[in-house]
Structures are given as structure tokens and as C-alpha cells.
Amino acid sequence: MAHTIGLLHPGEMGATVGAAARLNEVPVVWASDGRGPQTRGRAEAAGLADVGSLPAVVEHSGIILSVCPPHAATELARTVAEQRFSGVYVDANAVSPATSRDVRQIVEAAGARFVDGGIIGPPALKPGTTRLYLSGVEAARVAACFRHGPLEACVLDGPPGAASALKMTYAAYTKGSAALLIAIRTLAMHEGVDAALLHEWDLSQAELPGRSAGAVRSNARKAWRFSGEMEEIADTFAAAGLPDGFHRAAAEVYRRLSGYKDATSPPSVEDAARQILAGTASDKNSAS
Amino acid sequence: MAHTIGLLHPGEMGATVGAAARLNEVPVVWASDGRGPQTRGRAEAAGLADVGSLPAVVEHSGIILSVCPPHAATELARTVAEQRFSGVYVDANAVSPATSRDVRQIVEAAGARFVDGGIIGPPALKPGTTRLYLSGVEAARVAACFRHGPLEACVLDGPPGAASALKMTYAAYTKGSAALLIAIRTLAMHEGVDAALLHEWDLSQAELPGRSAGAVRSNARKAWRFSGEMEEIADTFAAAGLPDGFHRAAAEVYRRLSGYKDATSPPSVEDAARQILAGTASDKNSAS
Numbered sequence: 001m002a003h004t005i006g007l008l009h010p011g012e013m014g015a016t017v018g019a020a021a022r023l024n025e026v027p028v029v030w031a032s033d034g035r036g037p038q039t040r041g042r043a044e045a046a047g048l049a050d051v052g053s054l055p056a057v058v059e060h061s062g063i064i065l066s067v068c069p070p071h072a073a074t075e076l077a078r079t080v081a082e083q084r085f086s087g088v089y090v091d092a093n094a095v096s097p098a099t100s101r102d103v104r105q106i107v108e109a110a111g112a113r114f115v116d117g118g119i120i121g122p123p124a125l126k127p128g129t130t131r132l133y134l135s136g137v138e139a140a141r142v143a144a145c146f147r148h149g150p151l152e153a154c155v156l157d158g159p160p161g162a163a164s165a166l167k168m169t170y171a172a173y174t175k176g177s178a179a180l181l182i183a184i185r186t187l188a189m190h191e192g193v194d195a196a197l198l199h200e201w202d203l204s205q206a207e208l209p210g211r212s213a214g215a216v217r218s219n220a221r222k223a224w225r226f227s228g229e230m231e232e233i234a235d236t237f238a239a240a241g242l243p244d245g246f247h248r249a250a251a252e253v254y255r256r257l258s259g260y261k262d263a264t265s266p267p268s269v270e271d272a273a274r275q276i277l278a279g280t281a282s283d284k285n286s287a288s
Numbered sequence: 289m290a291h292t293i294g295l296l297h298p299g300e301m302g303a304t305v306g307a308a309a310r311l312n313e314v315p316v317v318w319a320s321d322g323r324g325p326q327t328r329g330r331a332e333a334a335g336l337a338d339v340g341s342l343p344a345v346v347e348h349s350g351i352i353l354s355v356c357p358p359h360a361a362t363e364l365a366r367t368v369a370e371q372r373f374s375g376v377y378v379d380a381n382a383v384s385p386a387t388s389r390d391v392r393q394i395v396e397a398a399g400a401r402f403v404d405g406g407i408i409g410p411p412a413l414k415p416g417t418t419r420l421y422l423s424g425v426e427a428a429r430v431a432a433c434f435r436h437g438p439l440e441a442c443v444l445d446g447p448p449g450a451a452s453a454l455k456m457t458y459a460a461y462t463k464g465s466a467a468l469l470i471a472i473r474t475l476a477m478h479e480g481v482d483a484a485l486l487h488e489w490d491l492s493q494a495e496l497p498g499r500s501a502g503a504v505r506s507n508a509r510k511a512w513r514f515s516g517e518m519e520e521i522a523d524t525f526a527a528a529g530l531p532d533g534f535h536r537a538a539a540e541v542y543r544r545l546s547g548y549k550d551a552t553s554p555p556s557v558e559d560a561a562r563q564i565l566a567g568t569a570s571d572k573n574s575a576s
Contacts, residue, residue, distance in 0.1 A: 097479065120488055131488070158480050165479035170488055172472045173496065177465055180534050183525065184460045190528045191385065191453035192446050200408055200419070200458055208461065237471065240478045241565065243540040245533030246468050252531040277529060 004029060005145060006061030008054070008076060010043040014067035016124040017092070017132070019046035020151035031057045058083040063142060064112075065090045067119070070099070071228035077103040081110035088138045092117035094171060094229040096236040097161030104160075113138050116160065118167030124151040135162040168236045172247065175226055176233070178215035179250035182257075185212050186273040217266045223257035230254060255279070292317060293433060294349030296342070296364055298331040302355035304412040305380070305420070307334035308439035319345045346371040351430060352400075353378045355407070358387070359516035365391040369398035376426045380405035382459060382517040384524040385449030392448075401426050404448065406455030412439040423450040456524045460535065463514055464521070466503035467538035470545075473500050474561040505554045511545035518542060543567070 004027040007018045018028045029051045030043050043050065051060055058064070058080060064087060066076050073093040080089065089107040091100060091114070104114040115138050121130030127150045134142055135156040143153035156162045188194040201208040219226065230251035234244040256279030260267060267275070292315040295306045306316045317339045318331050331338065339348055346352070346368060352375060354364050361381040368377065377395040379388060379402070392402040403426050409418030415438045422430055423444040431441035444450045476482040489496040507514065518539035522532040544567030548555060555563070 121492065129492075131491075133484070156481070156484055158484065162479070162481050162484070165476070166481045166484050166488065169472050169476045169479070169481060169485050172475070173468065173493070176468055180461065180464055180468070183530055183534065184457050187460070187525055187528055187530055188453070188457045190530075191450070191457070191524075193444070193450050193454045193457060196421070196444055196446065196450070196454050197457050200454065203419075204409065205461070236479075237475055240475055242471055242475055242478075243537035245535075245537030245540075246471065247533075249531035249533030249537075252533075 003027065003145070004061050004063070006030070006057040006064040007048060008057065008064060008066050008080070009035060009068060010039055010046060010048060011067065012042070013119060013123050014065075015039075015042035015046045015048075016130075017065065017067055017119070017151060018043070018048045020124055020149045021145050022047040023149035024145055024147055026145045029057055029060045054079060055083050058085045061085075062087045063090060063145070064088070065092060065117075065142075066103075067092050069225045069228055070094045070232050074099060074102055074106070077106045081106050081112070084110055086111040088113050088115055088142060090115045090117045090134070090142055091164075092119050092132060094118070094167050094232060095164055096168060096232045096239070097164045098235060098239055099232060100161050100164040115139050115142050116163040117142075118163040118170075120167060120170050124149075126150055127152075133163040133166050136160065165236070168233050171229060172233050172237075175219070175230065175254075176246055176250050178219055179226075179230070179253040180246075181208070181212040181215045182219070182272065182276070183249065183253050185216075185269055186276045189270065189273045190277060213269055216269045216272045219254070220257050220260040220266050220272055221263055223254040224261040226254040227251045227258065291315065291433070292349050292351070294318070294345040294352040295336060296345065296352060296354050296368070297323060297356060298327055298334060298336060299355065300330070301407060301411050302353075303327075303330035303334045303336075304418075305353065305355055305407070305439060306331070306336045308412055308437045309433045310335040311437035312433055312435055314433045317345055317348045342367060343371050346373045349373075350375045351378060351433070352376070353380060353405075353430075354391075355380050357513045357516055358382045358520050362387060362390055362394070365394045369394050369400070372398055374399040376401050376403055376430065378403040378405045378422070378430055379452075380407050380420060382406070382455050382520060383452055384456060384520045384527070385452045386523060386527055387520060388449050388452040403427050403430050404451040405430075406451040406458075408455060408458050412437075414438055415440075421451040421454050424448065453524070456521050459517060460521050460525075463507070463518065463542075464534055464538050466507055467514075467518070467541040468534075469496070469500040469503045470507070470560065470564070471537065471541050473504075473557055474564045477558065477561045478565060501557055504557050504560045507542070508545050508548040508554050508560055509551055511542040512549040514542040515539040515546065 028048045089112045115136040118133045124130035139155045146153040188197045230247045234247035238244040256276045316336045377400045379391045403424040406421045412418035427443045434441035476485045518535045522535035526532040544564045
């Protein structure tokens with residue numbers, strides 16, 4: 001059983017991770033319990049074996065790979081630990097080094113070994129776009145499951161939590177600067193200077209009109225799961241004694257866009273701005 | 289006297305604004321009272337006439353142009369108002385629309401007319417790089433002083449405060465994203481993943497290694513005057529009901545770099561990061 005991977009869960013990203021392992025002839029199992037038809041379709045297309053329930057996944061797997069939204073990572077580790085999993089547990093989620101340490105403690109207390117992971121790039125459909133960073137004693141063993149195919153597994157030399165720290169610092173710019181651009185276009189509309197800003201950008205920052213529109217187009221429908229990631233990044237800055245405001249603000253921008261989760265097409269910049277201006281600040285992160 | 293401009297003050301940017309007016313054969317006066325030899329050298333090179341004191345500038349000028357660090361803008365307006373200036377007062381500083389309204393009230397109460405301004409670009413040494421945006425009833429009259437030469441004066445159609453709002457939204461990205469990049473490199477060093485981040489950036493965000501190093505090189509020695517501007521931008525977001533954390537954090541990053549004000553050369557990214565990590569959060573904006 002040592003070489004079977006249990007994949008929790010085959011979401012948009014996870015399914016491509018599972019498919020990449022299958023390409024390397026690694027058996028991959030998953031649990032359809034409580035998952036929707038879309039997940040089932042993706043898992044079948046990726047060649048993953050449905051063993052039904054989470055306890056069955058734990059029983060069949062030598063390695064468990066956790067790929068889920070950041071706010072669910074700790075809870076998922078707890079559920080696996082309750083099943084006394086004693087293999088290698090890989091947390092590949094966008095979480096802070098501190099959350100990664102929590103997950104490590106949870107799974108090690110149950111008898112498992114821990115590998116820290118972080119995925120950078122889009123779902124791994126073609127080579128060269130997506131890397132699975134890994135750190136920890138058993139990292140090389142996990143990387144061996146992805147030797148060929150579109151997902152490049154990279155073992156980091158760094159300290160424990162290095163893979164999570166790398167993911168945090170990387171997403172801090174990509175998703176943080178996207179939120180900043182969305183917030184700026186929103187402010188410019190509120191102040192009646194959006195056309196003037198676009199004109200000045202055309203003259204001196206020629207990529208920004210397109211980048212700001214792209215930030216809305218690409219991110220509005222995923223915003224519901226970005227806010228948790230932004231809070232993890234903010235926590236990482238705060239733990240280092242650095243200002244965490246960039247990503248508390250980014251979390252708030254994405255929270256106010258979370259209503260686009262099931263939209264069939266992305267909103268216009270104007271519609272997204274109206275939504276953000278109408279959004280009330282949450283209790284956790286006020287706007288002022 | 290209607291066409292004499294009083295320039296307060298001929299700093300690095302202001303001196304080029306004065307020089308641009310001189311190119312249009314507009315007389316420009318300034319006050320050497322309390323200013324250093326560097327300012328005097330710049331003013332002389334720009335062809336500005338020294339009338340000695342601020343009251344003398346008020347007496348000689350039909351238009352007063354305020355070009356100073358944002359934290360000094362309101363105080364400077366108050367000093368001019370005390371001299372009962374009754375011409376056109378242009379605030380060309382990087383201040384929020386709310387601060388611009390304060391300045392307007394101060395100078396109008398003394399009998400002057402107000403024009404809101406905002407300068408975008410580096411000191412105006414060559415054509416095409418730098419624009420002076422203007423809004424308000426007398427904006428066209430001010431713009432007429434800059435018809436030729438390297439400083440392009442642009443009258444905005446927008447509401448009162450439009451020039452300030454445009455400056456705020458523009459600098460929100462240029463200086464805000466620079467602070468974000470500096471903070472991210474600092475966090476990456478703290479976490480021991482800076483080399484890994486630079487490698488991943490090389491693969492997927494090829495401009496960021498250079499941009500982040502450039503952010504330190506270009507901004508560290510100007511950081512002392514950027515923190516006030518970042519607070520003005522944060523205030524602008526807050527007044528619109530939008531999250532202000534991006535620029536509170538940026539202000540803190542620049543505050544922690546303010547010790548490089550008189551450095552003869554810019555710090556390395558490593559030195560800047562050490563400085564930021566060592567910096568204690570100010571009372572006003574804590575790091576957490």
C-alpha cells in the first residue's frame with residue numbers, strides 16, 4: 001500500500017495533481033462521500049479510484065495529499081488523524097507556515113509523517129506551468145510520484161514550512177496586487193476619475209488598463225476562496241513583525257466579491273466596483 | 289501682478305515646475321527664508337526670483353503654487369491665508385480629496401480662489417514624462433502658464449478634488465505595489481525562501497526580481513516623504529468605504545525605511561529588509 005496516494009479532494013487543482021500521479025503509474029484513490037457530480041466527473045476523467053469514504057481512503061493510502069481551500073486545511077487534517085493515519089501526510093494548501101505547523105502537529109500526534117507542500121501555477125494541464133513545492137524529511141519520496149508529466153515536483157532545501165512560506169510570498173504578489181488593482185479601479189469610479197486614470201495609465205503604465213480589467217475577469221468568480229488565502233498571508237506577515245494590512249485589505253476586497261461564486265460569466269469592472277462599494281465591511285476586518 | 293507665480297517651494301519637483309513656467313515667460317518668485325543652499329541652487333538654475341520671505345511672495349504673486357510634501361500642505365496653505373492672499377491658490381500636492389477640501393476652505397476664507405492640482409511623473413526635465421493635472425474654475429488660467437515646455441498641464445473635467453483623486457489613485461498603484469514588493473522580499477528573507485522565490489519568479493513572473501530590487505533602489509531614500517502620501521491614499525480609500533489596509537501597510541514599510549533619507553547610495557535589498565524587520569511599528573499603525 002506504500003505507494004497508493006489518497007487525494008483529498010479532486011477539485012479543479014486536485015484532479016490535475018491526481019492525474020499527474022496516475023501518469024507515473026501511481027494508484028490514486030479518493031472518496032466520493034458528500035462530493036458533487038462535478039468532482040466525480042473530474043475524478044473519473046483523471047483515472048482516480050473511488051473507495052467511497054474517508055476511512056477507506058486512509059486504509060488504502062501510503063501517502064495522503066490534502067488539496068483544499070485554505071480555511072478547510074486544519075479540519076481535514078483532524079479528520080484524517082482521527083482515522084489513525086500512519087503514512088505520509090502532505091498538506092499542499094495555501095496556508096501560513098503557522099497553520100502548516102498546526103497541521104503537522106495534528107497528523108504527527110496520530111502517528112503520520114508530515115510533508116509541507118505548496119502549489120504554484122494553474123491546474124496542471126500542460127508542462128511548465130505548475131510546480132508542487134515540497135519540504136520535509138519525506139519530501140523526495142513524494143516528489144518521486146510526479147517524476148514525469150505536467151506537474152513538476154520541487155524539493156526545497158529550506159526550513160520546515162518553507163513550501164508554505166514560498167506559496168505565501170508568491171501569492172502575496174499575484175493575488176495581492178490583483179486585489180489592489182481592483183480596489184483602485186473601484187476608488188477611481190467612486191471619485192469620478194476612472195476615465196482620467198485609464199488615460200494616464202495608457203500614457204505611463206501601459207499594462208495597467210488591461211491588467212486591472214483582467215484582475216476582475218480572472219478573479220471575481222474565485223474570490224470566495226481567495227479571502228481565506230489572503231488572511232493566511234496576512235497572518236504570515238504579522239508573525240514576522242511586518243505590516244499585515246495589504247492582505248487584510250485584499251481579503252476584504254475578495255470577500256465583497258464572493259457573491260460571484262456561481263456566476264456563469266465574470267462581471268464587468270463597473271459591476272464589480274458597484275458590488276465592492278455596496279459591500280459592508282465584515283466584523284473581522286473593518287474598512288477603516 | 290496677475291501673471292506672476294509664487295512657487296512654494298522649489299524642491300526637486302517644484303524647481304522643474306518653476307522652470308517650466310519661466311519657459312513660458314511667466315515671472316516666478318520664491319522665498320529663500322529658512323531654505324537650504326540646495327534649494328537656492330535649484331531656484332537660481334531655474335531662473336526664479338528670490339523675494340526673500342513668504343509675505344513678499346504673497347505680495348508679488350497672482351498665482352501661488354504649493355508643491356511640498358503632503359504632510360506640510362495644510363500648514364503651508366494656512367501660512368499663505370494669514371497673509372490675506374487673494375489670487376489663485378493651486379495645491380499641487382499628493383493629498384486626499386478631503387485634505388484638498390480643507391486647503392480650499394482655508395484659502396477661500398482668506399479671499400483667494402482655489403485650484404486643485406496633482407503632479408504625475410518625475411521632475412519635469414524632458415517632454416512627455418510629467419503632467420500637472422488641474423481641476424476647478426480657474427484651472428485653465430493656471431494651465432495657460434505651462435503651454436510650452438516639458439510640463440504638460442491637463443485640465444480635468446471632473447468634480448472638485450478630481451486632480452487630487454487622480455493623483456491618489458495613480459500613486460496607489462505605483463508606490464503601493466512597490467511597498468508590497470519590498471515587504472514580500474523582506475518576508476521571504478525572514479522565512480529563508482528568498483532564493484526560491486526569485487527562482488520561481490524567474491520562471492513565471494519574470495519582471496518581478498528586477499522590479500522588487502528596483503523598488504528598493506528607487507524608493508528607499510525617498511521613503512521619508514512617501515509615508516505621508518500613503519496615509520493620504522489610505523484616507524481616500526477609507527472615506528469611500530473601501531479597505532485602507534494596503535496603504536496603511538505601505539506607509540509603515542516606508543516609515544521603517546525613512547532612515548535612508550540622507551544616505552549617499554541606496555541600500556541593498558538585504559540591508560533594506562534588515563532595517564524593515566528591525567523597525568518597530570509606530571503608535572499610529574501597528575504591524576498586527
